[in-house]
Amino acid sequence: MNDRFAAIPVFVAVVECESFSAAAERLGITKSAVSKRITQLERSLGVQLLQRTTRSLSLTEAGEQYFVYARNACAVAQEGEDAVTRLQGQPQGCLRISVPMVFGRLHIAPLIPRFLAAYPAVEINMMMDDQLVDLVEGGYDLAIRIGRLADSSLIARRIAPCNSVLCAAPSYLTRCGTPKDLDQLTKHNCLFYSYFRGGSEWQFDGPAGAVRFQPKGNYQVNNSEALREALIAGLGICQMPTFIVGDDIAQGRLLELMPDYRLPEHAIYAVYPQRKYLPAKVSAFVDFLLAQLGGERPYWDTADR
Template sequence: METIAAIPVFVAVVEYGGFSPAARFLGISKSAVSKRITQLEQQLGVKLLHRTTRKLSLTEVGERYFEHALKATEAARDAEDAVAQLQGEPQGRLRINSPMSFGRLHMAPMIPEFLKRYPKISIDLVMDDKRLEMVSGGFDIAIRGGDLSDSSLIARRLGRIHSVLCAAPDYLERHGHPRQLDDLLEHNCLSFSYSNDVRAWHFVKDKQHHSVLVSGNYQVNNSEALQEAVLRGLGIARLPTFVAGPDIRAGRLKVLFPDYQMPVQDYNAVFIERQYMPAKVRAFLDFAIDYFGNGTPYWEEGIDV
């Protein structure tokens, strides 16, 4: 039985690449993980892992054992999911990854409402603008924009992400209002550094595509920080409406070139394909789709995009 109990610990060490990250995922101490792996190797009479101060790798025997251990872990997870489907009320720990600004502005208000409805579920929300790996991060659900790069993931569409070009009235008074796209070359254009096209802004009008290579003196990896710079009159920026919507409605930001559309993306709740969908995952997906409307989102009410 001790060998069986050690299997998920061994799998976590391999998948997370070390004792410390595995311990964080499992919610136990690093020493407890190390002890469990040592006991497993002693019981099996083989060395499963090569350990150095900088690197951890599988031995040849460890690779073979991991193949079977992973199947056993997946079978146990499927068994848990199957049982959870028969439970009357969703329960258990739900680990969610979300981009920082979307998480703070929209996931953070939603989650307390979700937990009021499902008090037996506990949530661990990790907000990060970098795309974290679903499996290695131990996430049940991730909020992602754009197309999926991993074919093993399933997406439920929550809505669409619109971006608009914005500037503060004060900036436009001081520097003039750009009338043509090429006028942006003469303006201080601020950028979101995690964008796939930091310096190229793309537009569509009457099915015709237009691009402008822009430059500016500020680049930042957070949309709210970028918004703050625009509000303070530093320059022009491309902002998602889920960040800029309230300031556009209040007149603190002006939308430039409203007759041009910037690229639109779906935003999805993404999860790993499993034989049985856990009740806690299904409950969250259904709640999120209902909360965000899967249509015109609440943050775009009263603005034209």
């Protein structure tokens, strides 16, 4: 019976992750251990819960029925764990976080040692990825999201503004000229980020109101630090968040262009699944981020970093 109960969260993770290997990564165990737990669960129940092939995984009819109860059982157990840790007051346990690659590396990762020193009972498992992940299916406690948030059941706490600028290196502008408006910008090599959820168009609030611009150039990439390197090297013009290029602007390595054409204002958020009891480890981390990064003028937007 104990083995059967222990296998329930493993079964739920396999179904939500749609693979044994992804479930193993989420749970922090080996793929073979996941497979063994599922086999033991099916043997103890006397039914097959999953149809397995080399390329796919699907629930049997019995598996679909069992999954409803198993998922509810895990949710209730999680609520109980949240309630107990809340009563204890001291943040503890494993905190699973999803953060954007570049923002995470530049501004979250340097803070982790300080947070863990302040809360030694907490362990952090941080995934850095620019792809949007499902917090519930991925088993994450918290994510950092940048930009306008889609309507969802997630709770969002605004951490800081996310300002962007149109910029280029002095070497590029010396070679190709400095655009003053959108007509002149069409003649320039525009670089762009290929994972941008708003699409490839650039949006501006210009002298005549909101306008859209379709950038054209010889380089697009799914990593903002790669774009920054190309900008510094003088390859072209790009719109970039100041949390990446703020220091480059301050030091003159990059120059802000077309100030009359403002880019949309976005924000940086901490988002987490709605829970009856918010775990102390989550609230502590969010409060820590607000203390370190919060405010209408974050440190990367100041010249005296």
